[in-house]
Amino acid sequence: MNTAVITGGGSGLGKELAVLLSKKGYHVHLLGRTEQNLKNTALEIKSNGGEATFHSLDLLSYETIQKVAKEVSDRFKIELLVNNAGVGYFGSFTESTDQEMEEMFSTNVFGPIRLTKELLPSLRKHKKSAVLNIISTAGLRGKKHESLYVASKFAFRGWGESLQKEFEGTPPRFINAFMGGMNTPFWDKSDHVGNPEKLRSPSEIAEIIINQYETENEIVIESKK
Ligand SMILES: NC(=O)c1ccc[n+]([C@@H]2O[C@H](COP(=O)([O-])OP(=O)(O)OC[C@H]3O[C@@H](n4cnc5c(N)ncnc54)[C@H](OP(=O)(O)O)[C@@H]3O)[C@@H](O)[C@H]2O)c1
Known part of the structure; x- marks a missing residue:
């Protein structure tokens, strides 16, 4: 198995x-x-x-x-x-705290990079292994009142894209997935999104990702208009 x-x-x-x-x-x-x-x-x-x-x-x-x-x-x-x-803290840059920035970069960037490095020896033993990075459309473009979250997701994307090149032709394959808003507990403690119920369900996004990750190295799922 x-x-x-x-x-x-x-x-x-x-x-x-x-x-x-x-x-x-x-x-x-x-x-x-x-x-x-x-x-x-x-x-x-x-x-x-x-x-x-x-x-x-x-x-x-x-x-x-x-x-x-x-x-x-x-x-x-x-x-x-x-x-x-991943975690997200949103609001104006002037009101953001250093602690929020630290937590976002530690959870969204340093944590997954460290975990990947620790698991690499095992991943490299499997010819068809892969690392699937869940980023966000916040890793594609800047957004108002999301500056530090966006910065963390750009950093994560840059790391993933670099490893796509570094590991080209050898396992593991790196896949970067960028999705728009989803109705998940991510928004429970935030009023950044007016009505999360209007967002896509995580099961819908998961299905799209699972249908694509074996053939695509980049998956982009924009928000519904
Ligand atoms: N919801 C959206 O609109 C949206 C859109 C685009 C991308 N994303 C990204 O999608 C990913 C999943 O988020 P979600 O929307 O499914 O929200 P979620 O339900 O809040 O999931 C985030 C998960 O991360 C875990 N986590 C947070 N801090 C952690 C830590 N220090 N150590 C270990 N685990 C930690 C949480 O579990 P514990 O708290 O139990 O540790 C939780 O299960 C995140 O990377 C998020 O940035 C979300």
Whole structure:
């Protein structure tokens, strides 16, 4: 059975990707901080006949990243890593805080880069391995009142695009996915988006990604007009 590792697999897009990947026959390893959410996703997958394991991981802690990466790669040959977890703080640049900037860059950029580096030796053993980076259309263009989030997503995109070139022809393959707004818990503590219910569902976005990631290196899913 092939193995997939998914950060932020307990909610939103990560959860939907995990469910679909398990249906494709992957044993999915769900990573995140809120154990109850990970557990619920794992239970859902298992009740559908799939295989799932969860691990507590805080992307802000390099030590935890190393520990979880070792735990998974010692026992499994990883075919797919989905760098999905992310946080966003929105509002005017003048009112933004240094702590928000630190947290966004640590979670959206440094965390996934560190995790990928730790899992690379395992990923490189599999001829068809891939790293799927969940970015955002915020990684394609600047947006008002999103400057620091956009900056983190541009950085993540730049890293992914560079590795697409550096690993061309050798595993893993790097895929960058850019999507518009989704109705997920991402907006629970923010009023940046007026009515999140108008946004696309994470299951719709997950389905598009799963249909494309095996053949495309770049997936762009714009918001509905
Ligand atoms: N929703 C949108 O409109 C939208 C649009 C484009 C792109 N995106 C991107 O899509 C990705 C998924 O977001 P979502 O919309 O599905 O929102 P979400 O449900 O809030 O998912 C974010 C996930 O990241 C995890 N996470 C956050 N901080 C973490 C940390 N320090 N360590 C480990 N895991 C952490 C969260 O789990 P815990 O809190 O339990 O750790 C959560 O499961 C993010 O990268 C986001 O930037 C979202």
